[in-house]
Amino acid sequence: MGIDKPRGLQFNYLHKLHFYYSKKVRFKSLIPFTRVLYIVEKKMPRVLTLIFLTSIYILPTQANEVILRAHLQSEGNAGGHLGNAVSISGNYALVGAPRDNENGFHAGAAYLYKFDENQWHLQCKLLANDGQAVDLFGYALDFQNNRAVIAAHLSDQYSGFGANQDAGAVYVYEFDENFNCDSPYVKLKSTSAFSAEDEFGHSVALSGDRIIVGAPKTNIGNKTPGAYYIFQYEDTHWNQIHLGTCPGVSDNEDLCGYVVDIDEKNPTTAIVGALSKAYKTTRGGSLMKAGAAYILDIREHFGQYRVTNIKNLRSTHPSENEFFGITVSISNSIAAVGTALNGHNHASGLTSRNGVVHVYHQNSVANSWELHTKLFSPIPQDYDSFGSQQLKINRNQLWITAPFLDLTTQEAPGNDFGRVFMYQLQKAYDNVYLEPYFSWNLKKSFTTNTSTDNATAIRFGSSIDVSNQHVLIGSPAFDELGAEDIGTVFYTSNSYE
Helix, strand or coil, X not given: CCCCCCCCCCHHHCCCCEEEEECCCCCCCCEEEECCCCCCCCCCCCEEEEECCCEEEECCCCCEEEEECCECCCCCCCCCCECCEEEEECCEEEEEECCCCCCCCCCEEEEEEEEECCEEEEEEEECCCCCCCCCXXXXXXXXXXXXEEEEECCCXXXXXXXXXXXXXXXXXXXXXXXXXXXXCEEECXXXXXXXXXXXXXXXXXXXXXXXXXXXXXXXXCXXXXXXXXXXXXXXXXXXXXEEECCCCCCCCCCCEEEEEEECCCCCCEEEEEECCCCEECCCCCEECCCEEEEEEEEEEECCEEEEEEEEEECCCCCCCCCCECCEEEEECCEEEEEXXXXXXXXXXXXXXXXXXEEEEEEECCCCEEEEEEEEECCXXXXXXXXXXXXXXXXXXEEEEEECCCCEECCCCEECCCCEEEEEEEEEEECCCCCCEEEEEEEEEEEEECHHHHCCCCCCCCCEXXXXXXXXXXXXXXXXXXXXXXXXXXXXXXXXXX
């Protein structure tokens, strides 16, 4: 369904704000006061207020915090990075450990877990039959129903001319009803030969009988703009139906396909990130590595597939090395795009080195995608990775990770400890016109407790997947039983409506 752009002012659209702090008011939600010129002073514990010529907003200083302690039993070996990627299908979960050494040094592995009796239990371990050292099998993966897609983007591919190093490989598993790990798999094949360093499989996404694969270092001509592939399952085979690059003037290493996503319930809609795409200014200059993202429409027309780029997405304030498009997520007529650095923070008016997430809503009437809001880190820090590692849209929820966020609280001290934020799309009413609009509100903040986990720089939130029942949060730098960076995945039920 399409969601109309909200009417009236919202905090994320304001440009010039002045901050005042008082210790006398506690927030409960975002509360607009129209056409008022004073600071609220009441006998409550804490407040963060913003004042400008027409409105005052009381903003939350932090959401309700959830401390997660339950996590998967860490498997594999030290340095395996279990939890680098996670994906949920019903009561099963697939977890990548791309630096697992059983199949060779950093050849990689994936673990299949089953949820039973309120716990996740290991079902089996998957290894690539043709795996080799430094393939990084399990770096990217996706899982839906009984089908799993697992990539090894640094896998070498061999031809009559020798090895194409780091060409990449993608494996598609079809599990039986018992989810037996001996189930057959196939490797996706392109209609054009893979080249060395294509990194085919750096990102993957699955929706029904359709798979989209990113190959961000694909060579075209004398440049390396990157590309994405789309495969369709037809007549018991996976067929390539499209090979695309990101539109516009291409500079070397746009990294098109660095991340991809496809709507799990609507495989006609996908999104591709090109975080190093240059931005051409109106004066003829270029902002290098500003980044971009592209929403695709994939349709079958008289037996032929057409892929149309229906929306080019850019940062509202492009800057060099912003890396807009480093993360993407799309579902239910909502798209989210993350940036890595140099996000222009409207609240302070300054350029910062923490991430920003742009949220777009599809207008079903106009058949267009429009920027709805921008979300900034509730705990802004330089290089906090807010929104630059993983985004996940699930129904009316938007989950944003910040695995490099430093925490100095008693519950979770340590650099690069990490945190996850859950925003919820909620209906509110304009104070002037009394008309409904939708806004994204921070509802929960997730972390874990180092006093029980005996770790500091665990990078909690390096990966995430969310279903209607489960939440899995990867922590690949987690240490356990003396094994450094063995990795794990924290879990909880999704009961946060």
